[in-house]
Amino acid sequence: MKRKHYPSDISREQFEQIRPLLEGARKKTRPRRQDLYDIFCAILYLLKNAATWRALPGDFPAPSTVRYYFDQWSRIPEEESQSLLERALKKSGGARAQEKRAAALDELLHRGRAKRQEHGYGAGERI
Numbered sequence: 001m002k003r004k005h006y007p008s009d010i011s012r013e014q015f016e017q018i019r020p021l022l023e024g025a026r027k028k029t030r031p032r033r034q035d036l037y038d039i040f041c042a043i044l045y046l047l048k049n050a051a052t053w054r055a056l057p058g059d060f061p062a063p064s065t066v067r068y069y070f071d072q073w074s075r076i077p078e079e080e081s082q083s084l085l086e087r088a089l090k091k092s093g094g095a096r097a098q099e100k101r102a103a104a105l106d107e108l109l110h111r112g113r114a115k116r117q118e119h120g121y122g123a124g125e126r127i
Contacts, residue, residue: 003059008048009041010092018088025072025084034061042066043073043085 015037022036042060045051053063060066073085 003038004057006041006045006057008044010044012037014092015040018091021084021088021091022073034065036069039066039069040088043070046070 018040019036022040038061042056043066045056045060046053046066049055053067056063056066070085073088074083076083
């Protein structure tokens, strides 16, 4: 299905530069049913528009799918200082766009961490 182009989208050429980085986050168990380009563009849409997960337009993959990949890509490995998503955002666009996306990503990640701490969860364990 061909989807509508949004201002937050990056080109396929830009995405091909970061595809190997994003594909490495998931074990190769079975073929993907969703295009990673559409998922990455959905995350960019959320970051640019400060939208909620349920407010994703219908031509993007399901919000639960986008959220799954967002969670996978936004984890910070112990040996790294940045998440996969932060590194992909830096590689994907211009400096000004990167700053805006990074600020939106920080806000979104901070909200999630604050909720987990408020409810007594930290690093997947009950506190």
